[in-house]
Amino acid sequence: MGKLWGGRFTKQTNHLVDEYTASIGFDQALAEEDIQGSLAHVTMLGKCGIVPQEDVETIKAGLQTVLDKIRRGEIEFSVADEDIHMNVEKNLIAEIGPVGGKLHTGRSRNDQVATDMHLYLRKRVVELAGMLHELQKSLIGQARDNLDTIIPGYTHLQRAQPILFAHHLMAYVSMFQRDIERLMDSYKRINVLPLGAGALAGTTFPIDRHFVAEQLQFDRVYENSLDAVSDRDFIVEFLSHASIIMMHLSRLSEELVLWSSTEFNFIELDDAFCTGSSIMPQKKNPDVPELVRGKTGRVYGNLMGLLTVLKSLPLAYNKDMQEDKEGMFDTVATLEGALQLFAPMIATMKVNKSRMREAVNQDFSNATDIADFLVGKGLPFRQAHEVIGKTVLYCIQQGKYLLDLTMEEFQQFSPLFDDTIYEVLRPETVVNARNVYGGTATDQVAEAIKRGEVLLSMTEQWLAEHV
Numbered sequence: 001m002g003k004l005w006g007g008r009f010t011k012q013t014n015h016l017v018d019e020y021t022a023s024i025g026f027d028q029a030l031a032e033e034d035i036q037g038s039l040a041h042v043t044m045l046g047k048c049g050i051v052p053q054e055d056v057e058t059i060k061a062g063l064q065t066v067l068d069k070i071r072r073g074e075i076e077f078s079v080a081d082e083d084i085h086m087n088v089e090k091n092l093i094a095e096i097g098p099v100g101g102k103l104h105t106g107r108s109r110n111d112q113v114a115t116d117m118h119l120y121l122r123k124r125v126v127e128l129a130g131m132l133h134e135l136q137k138s139l140i141g142q143a144r145d146n147l148d149t150i151i152p153g154y155t156h157l158q159r160a161q162p163i164l165f166a167h168h169l170m171a172y173v174s175m176f177q178r179d180i181e182r183l184m185d186s187y188k189r190i191n192v193l194p195l196g197a198g199a200l201a202g203t204t205f206p207i208d209r210h211f212v213a214e215q216l217q218f219d220r221v222y223e224n225s226l227d228a229v230s231d232r233d234f235i236v237e238f239l240s241h242a243s244i245i246m247m248h249l250s251r252l253s254e255e256l257v258l259w260s261s262t263e264f265n266f267i268e269l270d271d272a273f274c275t276g277s278s279i280m281p282q283k284k285n286p287d288v289p290e291l292v293r294g295k296t297g298r299v300y301g302n303l304m305g306l307l308t309v310l311k312s313l314p315l316a317y318n319k320d321m322q323e324d325k326e327g328m329f330d331t332v333a334t335l336e337g338a339l340q341l342f343a344p345m346i347a348t349m350k351v352n353k354s355r356m357r358e359a360v361n362q363d364f365s366n367a368t369d370i371a372d373f374l375v376g377k378g379l380p381f382r383q384a385h386e387v388i389g390k391t392v393l394y395c396i397q398q399g400k401y402l403l404d405l406t407m408e409e410f411q412q413f414s415p416l417f418d419d420t421i422y423e424v425l426r427p428e429t430v431v432n433a434r435n436v437y438g439g440t441a442t443d444q445v446a447e448a449i450k451r452g453e454v455l456l457s458m459t460e461q462w463l464a465e466h467v
Helices: 015-021 024-047 053-071 084-096 098-104 109-145 165-190 209-215 225-230 233-259 287-310 319-347 353-361 367-376 381-398 407-411 421-425 427-432 442-466
Strands: 150-155 158-164
Touching: 024 053, 024 084, 024 098, 024 109, 024 209, 024 319, 053 084, 053 098, 084 098, 084 109, 109 165, 109 225, 109 233, 109 319, 109 442, 150 165, 150 353, 150 427, 158 165, 158 427, 165 233, 165 442, 233 287, 233 319, 287 319, 353 427, 367 381, 367 421, 421 427, 427 442
Parallel strands: none
Antiparallel strands: 150 158
C-alpha cells in the first residue's frame, strides 16, 4: 500500500527523505494518546452524523485492537508511514478494512499531533508533581528528625552563622513547593483542546469540538484554529519549569556531594545510591547527585533548542515543529529518573550530628551575636563590628575560638563584655535568637515543618483530583 497522502505525487519518496523526515522513531511514545484522541474524535463523528454509527463502532473496536497489539509489542512501526498517526491509521485499515479511512474525517495531523502532546504532557505534569511531593515528604521527614541538629550556615561557601540542619532542608521544601505550584498552574494551559482546528483553518464538517473536549476531559478548546495548531507555548513552559526543577535538584546535589566528602563528613548516602571505584577499593562515590547535576545541562539545552526552533516560524504549522518532541520526551525521562531516585536517597541519608556540631564549635559563625550583644549594651553597630573584627583576628592569631577566650581577653577589646557573653555565644543560643517568622530558631522551624505538612495535604488533594 502506498502512502495515505500519495495521490498528488507521481514519484515515490526517496528513502533517505523518508528516514530523515520520519518521526516514528520517537513519536511512537504518543501511541496511547493518539488512540485516546482518535476514540473521542470518532465518537464525535458518530454523534454529529458525519460517520454512520455502525462504522463508528467498527472503528472504535479496531482502534482498541491496535492499542492492545501496541501494548503487547506486536506492531512493528514503519518509517515509510512517517509518524505515529499514519502508523496507527495504516494498522487500523489493515484490521477493519477501508472503513478505517473514515477516522481522519474532519481533522488533520496538525491538530491531531497537538492534541497528542497536550494529552501526554497533561499526564506527565501530574506525575512529576507527585514525585516532587514525595521528595518533599523525605525532606520534611529528615527535618523533623534533625530539629536539634546545628550546622554551619554558609555564604560564599564560607561559614556565616549557625543554623538548624532542619532549617536548611526546609529551604528545599520551599523551592520544590514553588516547582509544584508552577506545574499546577501550567496544567491550565496544557488542558486546552486543539482538535477540530484542522490543518490551520478549521473544517467544513459540522463537528462538535466541545463534545470532544468533554470526552477527553479538557477544560476548554482553543479559540483560534491557527493558534491551536502552531502553539507550542505549553511545551516551552513545561521545559522552563523542568529547567528550574533541575536547577533546584542540582543545587541540592552539589551540597550532598560536598557534605558526603571526607572534608565535610556531614552526611553519608546509603550504599544503594552510591558506586565504587574500579581501582580504589576505599571509594564510595555519590554518583546519583553528580549525574543529576550533570543532566541539568541537557534539560537546559532542550529548552533553548525549542525556543530556537520556534523563534522565526510563520503561522501555522511547519515541519520544523517536528523538533518539539524529542526534547520534551528527553526532559520528562530525565526529570522522572532524577526524582524517582532523590526521594528515597534523601529518606535513607544518615546525618552525622556530632560532626556538624564539631564544625559549629570550630568557627567564628557566632561573631555576629557578639556585635548584637554590644549593640544591646549601647555601642553603635559600626563600632561593635570593628570590636568583633579585632576580637576574631586576635583569636586567629592565638589559635583560639570565641568561646575559648577568658573574660580578661574579652574585656581588652571592650569593657562592655560580662559573663553573659558565654551564654550568648552558645550555638543553641545563637540559633534560637533568630526567633522571627522564617528564621532558624527551633520553634520557628517546628512551625515551618507544620506548614510544610499542610502543603503536603493540599498537594495530595490536587493530585487526587487530577490523576
